[in-house]
Amino acid sequence: MTPKLTAEMRHLCPAKGFIYVWQMPVRFSHWLNVICITILISTGLYIHFPFFTYDNALTEPYVMGQMRFVHFVTGMVFTFSVLLRIAYVLIGNEYANWRTFYNPFNKKDRGLIIQYFKYYTFLEKNPKHIITHNPMAQYAYLAVFLIFFFQILSGFYLWSLNDPNGTLYGMLSWFSYIGNVQYIRMIHYFVVFLIATFLVVHLYAAALVDFRTRAGDISSIFSGWKTDVSEDE
Numbered sequence: 410m411t412p413k414l415t416a417e418m419r420h421l422c423p424a425k426g427f428i429y430v431w432q433m434p435v436r437f438s439h440w441l442n443v444i445c446i447t448i449l450i451s452t453g454l455y456i457h458f459p460f461f462t463y464d465n466a467l468t469e470p471y472v473m474g475q476m477r478f479v480h481f482v483t484g485m486v487f488t489f490s491v492l493l494r495i496a497y498v499l500i501g502n503e504y505a506n507w508r509t510f511y512n513p514f515n516k517k518d519r520g521l522i523i524q525y526f527k528y529y530t531f532l533e534k535n536p537k538h539i540i541t542h543n544p545m546a547q548y549a550y551l552a553v554f555l556i557f558f559f560q561i562l563s564g565f566y567l568w569s570l571n572d573p574n575g576t577l578y579g580m581l582s583w584f585s586y587i588g589n590v591q592y593i594r595m596i597h598y599f600v601v602f603l604i605a606t607f608l609v610v611h612l613y614a615a616a617l618v619d620f621r622t623r624a625g626d627i628s629s630i631f632s633g634w635k636t637d638v639s640e641d642e
Contacts, residue, residue, distance in 0.1 A: 428540055430504045431633045438494040439630055445487035446608070450601055452480040457598050484564050491557050504541040511544040518544070529614065538624065540635060546614065553607050556600060563597045 431439075455476045462472055498507045511518040522544040527533035529545055536543070542550065562581060569578035570590065584593055619626040629635040 426637045427634045428637050429633055430502075430540060430635045431629055432497065432502055432505065433633065434493060435497050435501060435505050436630055436633055438490045438497070441490040442487065442494075445483050445490060446604060448483045449480060449487060450605065452476045452483070453598070453601055456480060481564075481568055484561065484568075487557075488561050491554065491561065495554075509541050509547070511547060529617075540624075540637065543618070549607070549611075549614075553604070556603060556607075560597065560600055560604075563593055567594060567597065 456473070459473055459476075497505050500506075503509070511522055513519050513522060521537060521539070524533055524536045525543045525545045528536045563584065565577060566581040566584040567590070569575060569581055572578060587593060588596075615626050618624070619628075623636065625634065625636045
């Protein structure tokens with residue numbers, strides 16, 4: 410029989426074991442998103458404000474055309490990556506599945522939501538350990554994926570303007586009800602800063618929870634494994 414760990418032993422080594430949380434397609438989608446977002450932000454900023462160019466477009470590289478090509482191709486890859494993650498919300502394991510979503514109308518879930526809200530606002534020191542995403546992270550990811558969908562659809566709409574008689578424009582022409590082309594383009598541009606802000610907050614939150622709980626949140630997105638540091642029953 411394995412002896413029960415003392416409080417001192419638990420403090421020195423909080424792990425009780427390892428749990429395979431993030432499946433390979435989930436991790437692949439995560440890092441593909443990171444690469445795509447980096448390229449999309451870089452090329453998108455150039456498209457909005459071409460900070461370097463050549464005087465002679467006939468003999469020198471057409472930088473804007475190259476940037477737009479890379480932006481559009483990366484946008485298609487990003488769309489695939491987002492759809493892959495959405496697929497694993499439906500078919501993924503118990504940690505990536507939509508069933509892990511915290512219901513604010515459920516008393517137990519609501520308690521966890523409030524507890525983690527206090528944690529991120531420095532009003533709570535030791536929230537209950539959760540193997541999968543905690544409530545605040547989950548709601549943040551839901552919001553950012555809605556933003557991703559807007560960026561994808563608005564990006565394809567702006568691309569479709571090259572051929573107003575094409576199928577893509579016919580599918581996305583309803584975007585014109587939001588506003589004129591320049592209005593859509595400016596929203597598409599400013600949403601980039603929301604995504605960049607999320608990336609900074611995401612890194613901060615992941616590092617904070619990992620160092621405080623020693624659950625291996627950061628390493629798990631590489632390996633898929635997290636340490637089980639839940640309290641003994």
